Amino acid sequence: MAARIRKVGLPYLLLLPGLGWLLIFFAVPLGWMAFESLKSGTLEEGYLFSWEFSNYTNAISDYSEQLLRSFLYAGLATAAAFLIGYPLAYFIAFRGGRWRNALLLAVIAPFFVTYLIRTLSWQTILSDSGVLVDTLRTIGLVSDGGRLLDTTFAVVAGITYNFLPFMILPLYASLERIDHRMLEAGYDLYGRRRDVFLRVTLPLSMPGVVAGSLLTFIPAAGDFINAELLGTPNQFMIGNVIQSRYLEVADYPTAAALSFILMAFMLAIVLVWARVAGTEALLGTEGERR
Amino acid sequence: MEAGSATAESRAEAAPRAARSPNDRRRGGKLLDLGLNVYALLALLYLLVPIAVIIVFSFNDPRGRFNFIWQEFSLDAWGDPFGVQGLGDALVKSLEIAAVSTVIATVLGTITALALVRYEFRGRAPINFFIFIPLATPEVVLGAALLSLFLNYAVGLGFGTIVIAHVMFTLSFVIVTVRSRLIGFDRSLEEAAQDLGATPWQTFRLVTLPLIMPGVVSAALLGFALSIDDFVITNFNSGSVVTFPIFIWGAARVAVPPQIYVVASMIFLFTLAMMLLTVWQQRRAERMAAVRPDEPAA
Numbered sequence: 084m085a086a087r088i089r090k091v092g093l094p095y096l097l098l099l100p101g102l103g104w105l106l107i108f109f110a111v112p113l114g115w116m117a118f119e120s121l122k123s124g125t126l127e128e129g130y131l132f133s134w135e136f137s138n139y140t141n142a143i144s145d146y147s148e149q150l151l152r153s154f155l156y157a158g159l160a161t162a163a164a165f166l167i168g169y170p171l172a173y174f175i176a177f178r179g180g181r182w183r184n185a186l187l188l189a190v191i192a193p194f195f196v197t198y199l200i201r202t203l204s205w206q207t208i209l210s211d212s213g214v215l216v217d218t219l220r221t222i223g224l225v226s227d228g229g230r231l232l233d234t235t236f237a238v239v240a241g242i243t244y245n246f247l248p249f250m251i252l253p254l255y256a257s258l259e260r261i262d263h264r265m266l267e268a269g270y271d272l273y274g275r276r277r278d279v280f281l282r283v284t285l286p287l288s289m290p291g292v293v294a295g296s297l298l299t300f301i302p303a304a305g306d307f308i309n310a311e312l313l314g315t316p317n318q319f320m321i322g323n324v325i326q327s328r329y330l331e332v333a334d335y336p337t338a339a340a341l342s343f344i345l346m347a348f349m350l351a352i353v354l355v356w357a358r359v360a361g362t363e364a365l366l367g368t369e370g371e372r373r
Numbered sequence: 374m375e376a377g378s379a380t381a382e383s384r385a386e387a388a389p390r391a392a393r394s395p396n397d398r399r400r401g402g403k404l405l406d407l408g409l410n411v412y413a414l415l416a417l418l419y420l421l422v423p424i425a426v427i428i429v430f431s432f433n434d435p436r437g438r439f440n441f442i443w444q445e446f447s448l449d450a451w452g453d454p455f456g457v458q459g460l461g462d463a464l465v466k467s468l469e470i471a472a473v474s475t476v477i478a479t480v481l482g483t484i485t486a487l488a489l490v491r492y493e494f495r496g497r498a499p500i501n502f503f504i505f506i507p508l509a510t511p512e513v514v515l516g517a518a519l520l521s522l523f524l525n526y527a528v529g530l531g532f533g534t535i536v537i538a539h540v541m542f543t544l545s546f547v548i549v550t551v552r553s554r555l556i557g558f559d560r561s562l563e564e565a566a567q568d569l570g571a572t573p574w575q576t577f578r579l580v581t582l583p584l585i586m587p588g589v590v591s592a593a594l595l596g597f598a599l600s601i602d603d604f605v606i607t608n609f610n611s612g613s614v615v616t617f618p619i620f621i622w623g624a625a626r627v628a629v630p631p632q633i634y635v636v637a638s639m640i641f642l643f644t645l646a647m648m649l650l651t652v653w654q655q656r657r658a659e660r661m662a663a664v665r666p667d668e669p670a671a
Contacts, residue, residue: 094492101485101544102500108541109507112518119521167416174413188648189417195644196424198602199621200637203629204423207430210441247420276402297509305511308604312625322513322605329517330609339521342514353509 120339172254257291438628463620474539482547516609530612554588
């Protein structure tokens with residue numbers, strides 16, 4: 084009997100430390116933040132719990148601009164990362180040959196440079212008296228007084244760059260797994276290149292498209308570093324608001340409410356994607372014991 | 374792939390007078406091929422140019438506070454990389470935090486992954502989902518929530534709270550990485566060990582752990598990289614401790630000395646060297662594994 088209990092209890096015992104950490108430092112804090120988000124009052128007099136649901140409606144109406152902008156920028160960056168990343172992933176998977184590993188190393192190379200410094204590098208590249216702006220002014224693509232830094236373009240380009248490897252790696256993984264005989268079969272059936280791509284390659288790489296777009300979109304929508312370093316307050320996203328409400332103004336109720344609003348949107352998007360892609364592909368649990 | 378093309382070839386030989394073999398169609402579109410190659414090259418350039426800019430501008434001798442405009446070549450910053458007040462201390466602090474939190478996250482994450490893949494028990498599906506949620510939560514939210522906890526219990530912010538935060542947000546990554554290595558693991562090796570009289574602990578230490586080690590090592594490397602790179606979550610829970618990313622954030626608003634680019638270049642080159650070394654060692658191990666003693670001599 085004791086042995087049986089030990090056997091049944093063993094997996095839970097093994098799960099205890101890891102899940103315990105996540106419970107105490109991830110789940111419980113969310114509970115505290117929920118508590119925080121329903122308080123009312125001011126910083127001077129202190130915040131008191133009062134089921135203040137209007138914090139949520141006020142946060143949405145006060146910061147709807149930044150909320151919409153976050154999803155717009157994240158959507159644009161995800162689309163741009165897909166357009167840049169898919170051909171590159173395809174090239175590495177099908178044409179890479181013996182250079183495959185070297186090319187993959189080049190894809191993850193930006194991760195070897197600290198996030199903030201990568202963004203500072205974009206500041207340098209896009210700066211008003213930099214080579215790029217000078218050249219574009221000479222060709223006439225940018226007007227004489229025109230700038231690249233502190234524009235929407237700069238912020239979206241920065242976000243795209245910073246999360247591009249998250250898009251390319253899952254795309255590559257799903258393209259690389261495609262059985263080449265499937266493509267041969269497509270050609271043998273007199274499929275044109277376009278047909279074979281649209282009807283065989285692209286559908287087979289969908290798990291990578293789904294994973295890559297989520298891995299890009301989620302951090303992009305919550306990002307505030309690119310807007311801060313490459314934009315102006317006109318480009319600020321919801322992350323900028325949460326960060327400054329929390330750390331600079333100490334307006335905890337608003338910041339907490341906004342955090343939950345952002346998280347709710349994210350989970351909604353993830354769940355919709357999960358319907359499309361299947362939870363197994365999303366959670367990476369294929370092949371577990373059942 | 375080889376089997377496929379062989380069939381196609383033999384068919385082309387069998388019917389040489391066929392008007393158009395399927396292979397002919399594929400030969401068309403040379404322009405498309407060239408287009409793809411050029412496009413891929415441009416995408417690679419986009420990925421690598423900012424890194425090149427960092428390395429080039431680490432040799433700059435900037436006038437003024439920011440390192441935006443190329444002035445002249447100088448080795449000054451490389452000669453004295455930690456000459457900027459606080460930069461060296463911040464880097465050391467980041468390395469300490471990454472080391473401690475990686476050890477904790479790797480141990481906890483490996484045990485959790487083992488339990489998830491190895492045992493059948495109630496509630497596994499919701500637990501898998503629970504582990505996934507932190508990965509789908511924006512960093513600002515993770516950082517802000519943890520700060521709510523610390524504020525409510527009046528926990529002093531500093532080294533300890535940063536480590537707690539880093540273990541929290543790297544743990545899910547470690548679990549997912551080790552789990553993917555465990556799936557498809559050949560259990561008969563463990564059964565064999567136990568048949569030969571090994572205790573469960575001996576089986577784990579001598580059979581299981583060595584086999585999953587590559588997964589554990591890559592999980593640890595990922596955790597270390599995430600920890601040392603993190604700014605957003607750290608910024609919420611750091612108190613007065615200055616890590617490397619926090620130092621850069623402060624500098625970005627006041628002055629960016631070329632030393633920051635020098636240290637970034639050093640980290641980049643070091644990581645690159647480590648990666649190349651790992652790849653080289655793996656290749657060597659594969660070559661050695663390929664020569665099996667029981668294979669009949671050719």
